[in-house]
Amino acid sequence: MTTGKIVVLGSLNMDLSIRVPRLPRPGETVAGTEMVRGTGGKGANQALAARRLGAQVALVGVVGADQFGAELRDDLAASGVDVSGVAVASEVATGVALIVVDPDGENMITISPGANATLTAPDLRAQLDGAHALLLQLEVPVDACRVAADAARSAGVPVVLNAAPLPDHPSDDLAELIRGSDVLVVNETEATGLAGGAASANDAARILRDLGVPEVVVTLGEHGAIAADRTGVTHVPAFSVDAVDAVGAGDAFCAEFALARTAGGADLATATRRACAAGGLAASRPGAAASLPHRDEVDRLFGAPTYDSAEVTIHAT
Template sequence: MNERVLVVGSLNMDLTIRVPRLPAPGETVSGQDAVRGAGGKGANQAVAAARLGGLVRLVGLLGDDEFGARLRSGLHREGVDATAVGTLPGAATGLALIVVQEDGENSITLAPGANRHLDEAALIRLTGGDPARFTADSDILLLQLEVPVATALAAARAARAAGVRTVLNAAPMPPFDDRLRQLIAYTDVLILNQSEATALLTAAGLAATGPWPRRAAALRGLGPDLVVVTLGADGAVAESADGPLSHPGFPVDAVDTVGAGDAFCAALTLALAAHTPPATALRRACAAGSLATTRPGAQAALPTRAEVDRLLAPEGG
């Protein structure tokens, strides 16, 4: 695969502690030593797409600290083009505090750092003054919401002007204001998990109950051609103009769900960029997401194209 994927999004340093169980409010739970690792939804999805065979460029901001230097080096090792990742003087690199319990479930607290400064002016500067022209060199644009919604909207508008499809992983889900409504209207493919989908349906005044295919169909009314709702270990459902799709999760020994959603988004985006039928793209995405749960960490757990192919081989694709 040599599909060209442009990612505009966040870069974080993850500090992860594994614990017997997640603490209740006000409770202290003793765990293992803290482990540092590369993260951030933008960087995770960029690295995931590169491991799956894509030609990937990332637009984002780092702080001028040790964490920023480590993250930039990691992107280079993974083959991600980071020439449009800027360094912001005096700012801290984004930081995520992650607690993971024994069954892989997790809790995350995020300090955005430099990511919060990736505004529209920074986007224009990092893309050489013309985001639409910069985006035109890509086959597909992949966005998330750990950066300002206004920035994602500017990137989506640039993609529309360049005739490039936009995939939005609406995570974390922000308030449903005019900017988010416009962003979703500019989105070709919308990816959400169950809680994000429920929050968006409720905020948009749509039915937030019933079978997931019906709820995904309601979300299509906001503008996207394809809406995908991930269901954790149960796989994913999708709704397009051709009707509902679904694929179950793959049975794996999960140890850490951090990064699974990012692997899913990258695999789906790359497959759609290659003009893969949506049903096949959904299957590949479920496989990538499942594999990412079998190893600890975010980027460290992301699967390669060969690993996804091996998992899919028994069922022919």
């Protein structure tokens, strides 16, 4: 079992989810199932995912002084996540995500950031002690991520940045945060957007790597992922699963990647392949937090005899 300590700085949302027979068009109302409430936000999801994968996890973020905030802190603490770094803001509400999911697993998500938007410059010294990685996302202010990344670098802790959701207008501050990260994880749309509209995910990965990020991972959903470093660009295939809900799959991917690459000492391609297993398992189940896999499940899928190492293709720089 891979163990280690992961510090996650990010958002905490209460997810309000409804399954629908099809996604609504603009202006249309579609009847769905009963609403399901659960822990969400990319920060909370990645923290919970890392915990289920065997890591010691400390989460840093902000919730409101309301019922949703109390439930989120209690649920995460009960799962073994250290929430001592989750502040409570009395003047704003806890973040909320409204999610609709169709039978094929496609989803539409609207977020009210609430307290997440108030995260400023948390003191991470206590959380970073003994940490193997700092895992960041962009559902909290970029400035807070930059402060956290600076603290991690000063402590010798690798920074893994999941640059999602990507802002409509990426700033110089975001560019600085990306260049200062050890690993950048983005999906294909985010990668091509950051790379100035590159023609392909491969090209985008190369461009982002050449901007100064040591390692770039571009997720491709059912087509796996692309991993780029100074040695070249590697395509890693996905595992075959019956996808029912993509919510949470990216968070499971990021948590397993960070754990395998840092605490586990896996090489870039192997860490990406393990992350594909975690993401695939999450996509095969409904919900966000409820879909996140455990360590033994990832180990079994990763070690399945159907995996052929020849499927991992490496392209020259």
